[in-house]
Amino acid sequence: MAKRIAILGSTGSVGKKALQVIDALGPDYAVIALSAHSNVELLAQQARRHKPKFVAVTNTDYAEQLRELVGGLDVEVLTGPESLVEISKSEEVDIVLTAVVGAAGLPAALAAVRKGKRLAIANKEPLVIAGQLLTREAKKNGSVILPVDSEHSAIFQAMRAGNRREVRKIILTASGGPFKDATISDIQNVTLEQTLLHPVWDMGPKITVDSATMMNKAFEIIEASFLFDMPVEQIEVLVHPESIVHSLVEFVDGSVIAQLAVPDMCLPIQYALTYPERVAGIGEGLRLDEIGKLTFERPNLETFRALSLGYKVAKAGGTEAAVFNAANETAVQEFLAGRIRFANIIELVESVLGRNHNARAGIGLEDLLEADVWARRQVLELIHQFQI
Numbered sequence: 249m250a251k252r253i254a255i256l257g258s259t260g261s262v263g264k265k266a267l268q269v270i271d272a273l274g275p276d277y278a279v280i281a282l283s284a285h286s287n288v289e290l291l292a293q294q295a296r297r298h299k300p301k302f303v304a305v306t307n308t309d310y311a312e313q314l315r316e317l318v319g320g321l322d323v324e325v326l327t328g329p330e331s332l333v334e335i336s337k338s339e340e341v342d343i344v345l346t347a348v349v350g351a352a353g354l355p356a357a358l359a360a361v362r363k364g365k366r367l368a369i370a371n372k373e374p375l376v377i378a379g380q381l382l383t384r385e386a387k388k389n390g391s392v393i394l395p396v397d398s399e400h401s402a403i404f405q406a407m408r409a410g411n412r413r414e415v416r417k418i419i420l421t422a423s424g425g426p427f428k429d430a431t432i433s434d435i436q437n438v439t440l441e442q443t444l445l446h447p448v449w450d451m452g453p454k455i456t457v458d459s460a461t462m463m464n465k466a467f468e469i470i471e472a473s474f475l476f477d478m479p480v481e482q483i484e485v486l487v488h489p490e491s492i493v494h495s496l497v498e499f500v501d502g503s504v505i506a507q508l509a510v511p512d513m514c515l516p517i518q519y520a521l522t523y524p525e526r527v528a529g530i531g532e533g534l535r536l537d538e539i540g541k542l543t544f545e546r547p548n549l550e551t552f553r554a555l556s557l558g559y560k561v562a563k564a565g566g567t568e569a570a571v572f573n574a575a576n577e578t579a580v581q582e583f584l585a586g587r588i589r590f591a592n593i594i595e596l597v598e599s600v601l602g603r604n605h606n607a608r609a610g611i612g613l614e615d616l617l618e619a620d621v622w623a624r625r626q627v628l629e630l631i632h633q634f635q636i
Contacts, residue, residue: 366520
């Protein structure tokens with residue numbers, strides 16, 4: 249029987265890659281549901297090509313337009329944010345691949361693990377905000393959480409060389425983004441255009457900005473601690489500009505196991521769908537002779553203060569990570585809209601973390617979402633101090 253897949257966020261860069269991967273995998277993998285926030289034109293094109301049973305648009309302003317665009321198809325149209333939860337809970341879905349930007353995909357991710365489904369996570373927010381809750385519920389309900397981002401997929405693959413108690417440390421690699429060698433003064437007046445020129449990866453604007461601040465790596469520290477049940481003290485970050493070594497695991501005997509591949513999301517997406525098997529796919533093969541050399545260096549913690557914050561938040565636990573994520577997400581939105589400077593992003597996040605909030609153990613979805621709303625409101629209250 250074919251594996252039945254729902255792709256939440258199918259019109260984004262990861263969603264589009266996932267559909268290419270599924271095409272290449274053949275009839276053993278079937279697309280059951282697709283969703284978008286507002287890009288209903290592309291969603292309708294995808295529906296015509298892949299013939300899912302469900303399509304969903306979370307922004308209800310586009311509901312009627314989507315219905316018109318898919319009017320001749322045998323597909324059920326779902327609308328509103330709750331549609332993602334409905335898809336995740338459906339008995340017709342085996343694998344939920346979530347690539348929804350921001351915190352919006354968290355309820356659907358939680359619904360998937362509570363139904364015992366395989367959850368393939370491409371966006372960082374679910375594990376950053378609710379890693380303790382998601383991993384606990386997955387264990388209780390027999391769900392498997394598989395990372396789709398290249399770094400955690402690499403760790404997941406490398407960990408298969410031993411067992412958890414044999415791991416000395418995890419080493420996350422980072423491209424360094426467009427400002428790898430920048431000083432604090434260098435980044436004060438960088439433009440949006442400069443920020444979005446990532447040297448290696450082709451990603452959406454939000455994650456590209458997070459890469460430029462290295463906030464994405466701060467989130468990955470938090471993610472890794474939950475995914476691999478690893479104390480944050482045993483997680484390191486190295487800058488690796490070539491982005492060929494996607495991450496490494498050091499074992500207690502001194503062995504270091506690395507996963508190498510060309511920088512392309514096809515492989516981690518495919519592995520999350522086919523695990524525990526490996527099959528031929530559309531990912532490009534690696535030619536080390538053409539690459540020539542691989543370099544590594546420690547990150548500049550003075551310029552990229554997000555990394556230090558990531559360690560601090562990971563140690564704090566509870567609702568602190570929900571505040572961290574929401575403050576960053578809101579600040580990035582303000583930067584993309586041209587209302588603050590690049591350097592203001594981390595300043596706003598630091599300011600919000602420094603404010604008192606009703607920190608809780610963070611084991612309930614309601615507590616986490618409440619912290620998320622609180623942090624967004626704090627950013628908007630503080631933003632007048634940083635406006636251009």
